[in-house]
Amino acid sequence: MRAIQIDRYGGPEVMIRRDLPIPRPGPGEVLIRLAWSGINFMDIHTCQGKYAGSRTYPVRVPTTIGMEGAGTVAALGDGVTEFQLGDRVAYCLSWGSYADYAIVAAWRVVPVPEAMSLDLAAAAMFHGLTAHYLAHDLGQFGxxxxxxxxxxxxxxxxxxxxxxxxxxxxxxxxxxxxxxxxxxxxxxxxxxxxxxxxxxxxxxxxxxxxxxxxxxxxxxxxxxxxxxxxxxxxxxxxxxxxxxxxxxxxxxxxxxxxxxxxxxxxPRLADHLDDAATIRRRAAEIFAALLDGSLSIAIAGRYTLDDVEQAHAALEDRRMIGKPLLQLS
Ligand SMILES: NC(=O)c1ccc[n+]([C@@H]2O[C@H](COP(=O)([O-])OP(=O)(O)OC[C@H]3O[C@@H](n4cnc5c(N)ncnc54)[C@H](OP(=O)(O)O)[C@@H]3O)[C@@H](O)[C@H]2O)c1
Known part of the structure; x- marks a missing residue:
């Protein structure tokens, strides 16, 4: 499978495109064939080494970057009973989404409603769940x-x-x-x-x-x-x-x-997504609002593994309005 990895920290030059074997899920994990990955500031920060010493986000080199995606379940690890092969799913805060396949702990994965496209699901997870906890838990909007x-x-x-x-x-x-x-x-x-x-x-x-x-x-x-x-x-x-x-x-x-x-x-998103029930509740509320039209996400651009650096540059130059996505399989 194709993947973008980093072996050291730095600017865009540290991103290396590689061909890797498709990984196999361990106990409690699922293998997702990714259709879309979100592209986020957090990916730039990962490349720069901002989380090199973080306990909340213990991502270390070498790693495949990207931490948000949507696709279909391609294999199930031992003990995973809540998903079936072919299910449409999405997730965030698990590194490795700039790749054709990703291994994700099953508790982080949510089902994508039938009526929702996988690109919108990929765009909605990281920013949607962040906005959800900021608005409800911290801002107590009303x-x-x-x-x-x-x-x-x-x-x-x-x-x-x-x-x-x-x-x-x-x-x-x-x-x-x-x-x-x-x-x-x-x-x-x-x-x-x-x-x-x-x-x-x-x-x-x-x-x-x-x-x-x-x-x-x-x-x-x-x-x-x-x-x-x-x-x-x-x-x-x-x-x-x-x-x-x-x-x-x-x-x-x-x-x-x-x-x-x-x-x-x-605050950090990880502390507000600390169990499967919370992740599912927040995602279900965001997905429902997107489906009934009361929320909308502007897709700012669609990129491939060959031109993803352009998306990072646009984010850093403040030229991006809305959410960029990376198209995979
Ligand atoms: N704590 C959490 O739970 C959590 C979760 C997700 C993301 N975040 C953080 O939230 C921040 C925004 O993330 P995001 O994904 O929402 O990004 P984004 O949608 O791409 O928004 C970034 C915006 O930041 C503004 N900005 C201000 N100073 C900037 C600078 N020096 N360089 C680039 N942009 C600048 C720009 O808007 P203007 O041009 O209008 O200023 C830009 O459009 C990041 O620091 C990210 O790590 C935190």
Whole structure:
């Protein structure tokens, strides 16, 4: 089978295309013949070695990159009773999806509804399940809740805005361009504006009558996090769920006190997908919303194993609006 592996950490040059034997599933595992893999920032971070010392994501070289996919069950390991050969399935947070086949622990795998295409299922898992826990468990979106969503035209951002609007929350959105802001408005943001060198915080306060929002979702980090503190209400919540713009390494907790006794969390998806029932519940809710039309995912591009570097470059250059996919078998 074809696969893209890394043996060392670095830029796009560390990705090597290889022909490998089709692996065999061990006990509790399934072999999936992949139709589609999601392409995510996390794949770039994996190549860069961002998880080299992580306990949450213990992915080490050599490895096949990619950690999200959809396809059909091609073989079952001992003890797997919940799936049959040929079942249409999807998963995320298991490395090895830039390949024709992947081995995945059965508890991480969810069935894909008959009416859902496999490309949409692949696009929905990682970003959909992330947006689900951010909106429900952390933001507690509902009527009366106000939130600020940064990078609102990104894969997670677009879903967070839609979930917020659907659940009755008021969502303010930031982006790096007017074209991206328009995407956020179309997804249901009450207002969308540019980061404007941190002045998004003043704009957010104006829009909330000086109060600030209940919760800020910040996947960017260093360029925005301190101003995100200024955008939150007293005793509000800052959800720092990524650092695509670089890490904040010098935050003194007293800054949270000065900003109004704020709560700051750095959550990870793995801790919100810690058993099969939770994964199935979150995926079923996201799939149902996609099928009834109340959520939608824009596929930003379809790539192959020969041109996947172009997708990584577009992600890094902030040219991607929506979700890129990798086509396999
Ligand atoms: N904690 C969790 O559970 C969790 C789960 C999934 C992903 N994440 C993290 O969330 C972040 C976003 O992931 P994603 O998959 O949603 O990506 P994405 O959809 O591709 O969104 C990335 C967006 O980030 C914005 N951005 C700001 N600064 C950037 C920079 N220096 N370089 C590139 N993009 C920048 C861009 O929007 P603008 O141009 O509008 O700024 C870009 O569209 C990543 O850090 C990822 O690791 C965290």
């Amino acid at each position: 009527p009366g809740v106000t939130a600020l969503v940064h990078s609102a035209s990104g894969g997670i951002g677009q879903l967070l805005v839609q979930l917020g609007a659907r659940l009755g929350a008021t969502i303010y959105a930031t982006t790096s361009s007017e074209a991206k802001a328009e995407v956020a408005r179309q997804r249901g943001a009450a207002a969308a504006f540019l980061y404007d060198e941190g002045r998004f915080a003043d704009r957010t306060r104006e829009l909330t009558g000086g109060r600030g929002v209940d919760v800020v979702f910040d996947p960017i980090g260093r360029p925005t996090l301190r101003d995100s503190l200024r955008a939150a209400r007293t005793k509000g919540l800052i959800v720092s769920f990524g650092s695509v713009g670089g890490s904040v390494k010098d935050l003194d907790p007293i800054e949270l006190g000065e900003a109004g006794s704020l709560f700051l969390t750095r």
